[in-house]
Amino acid sequence: xxxxxxxxxxxxxxxxxxxxxxxxxxxxxxxxIWAGAIMTGFMGFGLMAISRRMYGVRGMQLGMGLIxxxxxxxxxxxxxxxxxxxxxxFEGAVFEIIWYSPKLNMNRMNWLMKASMGVISGYIIYSAxxxxxxxxxxxxxxxxxxxxDLAGVMPVIFSSATIAGLAGGLTLSAVQIPSDFAMRVTNxxxxxxxxxxxxxxxxxxxxxxxxx
Amino acid sequence: xxxxxxxxxxxxxxxxLGAFSTVYVESSKEKIIQDTIKINDKExxxxxxxxxxxxxxxxxxxxxxxxxxxxxxxxxxSGVKNPAEHRYKxxxxxxxxxxxxxxxxxxxxxxxxxxxxxxxxxxxxxxxxDVVEIKVV
Numbered sequence: 001x002x003x004x005x006x007x008x009x010x011x012x013x014x015x016x017x018x019x020x021x022x023x024x025x026x027x028x029x030x031x032x033i034w035a036g037a038i039m040t041g042f043m044g045f046g047l048m049a050i051s052r053r054m055y056g057v058r059g060m061q062l063g064m065g066l067i068x069x070x071x072x073x074x075x076x077x078x079x080x081x082x083x084x085x086x087x088x089x090f091e092g093a094v095f096e097i098i099w100y101s102p103k104l105n106m107n108r109m110n111w112l113m114k115a116s117m118g119v120i121s122g123y124i125i126y127s128a129x130x131x132x133x134x135x136x137x138x139x140x141x142x143x144x145x146x147x148x149d150l151a152g153v154m155p156v157i158f159s160s161a162t163i164a165g166l167a168g169g170l171t172l173s174a175v176q177i178p179s180d181f182a183m184r185v186t187n188x189x190x191x192x193x194x195x196x197x198x199x200x201x202x203x204x205x206x207x208x209x210x211x212x
Numbered sequence: 213x214x215x216x217x218x219x220x221x222x223x224x225x226x227x228x229l230g231a232f233s234t235v236y237v238e239s240s241k242e243k244i245i246q247d248t249i250k251i252n253d254k255e256x257x258x259x260x261x262x263x264x265x266x267x268x269x270x271x272x273x274x275x276x277x278x279x280x281x282x283x284x285x286x287x288x289x290s291g292v293k294n295p296a297e298h299r300y301k302x303x304x305x306x307x308x309x310x311x312x313x314x315x316x317x318x319x320x321x322x323x324x325x326x327x328x329x330x331x332x333x334x335x336x337x338x339x340x341x342d343v344v345e346i347k348v349v
Contacts, residue, residue: 083335083337104215113219116223117223120223120226124226133337137337143333144299144311146299146311149310149311152309153307155240155307156233156307156308157233158230159230159234159236161226162227162230162231165227165230
């Protein structure tokens, strides 16, 4: 697959993820619901799983996380922008590590493997993102960093990660993309593929900034 | 051992870790007593703090406009000697905690109604909710 097609896919899926984090994530946060765990388990992991199944390209999800993190950071409303942006940016990297092995092919898994890998992915991506942002946010913001605070908060992280794990299990079990559909989308004529990908991406960015 | 056996076992272990952590967090949750807050190992009445400490209005870098009681005044009211030489560990009821410097306390407020600390100069990660105690370290 051509690099430019993959790049357009990264921008498209990353922008969708970033917009959902800004709109739905902030709404859940304001409602006092487990916004981080739900958004990671359903939305972030869901979009990364869909893009991996459709394109089958490693490294794409790392780029998606970076795009989504940037969109979250420039969106000036809601929860902790810097913390969320750092967490999201690293969630893509953690996904890449978990799904690095070629043996883990989503298209060839039975339902038990899908559910289990979904649980593992949701749980670890959320926990790792939480820990990383707790270390890097103070570093980036020149704020005090004490690892004893992190040790104290670990049970809270492991507890809330359960929601992300269950959400991941449900998401991966539910993501059904027929291979012929994936082929049609990823190999669509360039006259259709690029304009649609960039138009949707632009809508996500402009819409998020206007909504702010 | 086959991958098909290891993966579900790891998933179950993670869910068990999450379940045990939830039980631990819920069982060790400190009960919030609305009328008091513990500072420097002393149980202080909120009504007395309100009388003795300044009300402040702040506009944090993270956005918004908030009102509350000056955190540095609260520390002074609790009788901490040489406050600038200490650090302050702010604890939430669920065990979440953040340690800050005296300079940060000078730029922070305590919202009594929501029991949350807000700092002008720190990211929202430092805004501890359901504060039950401020430890002097």
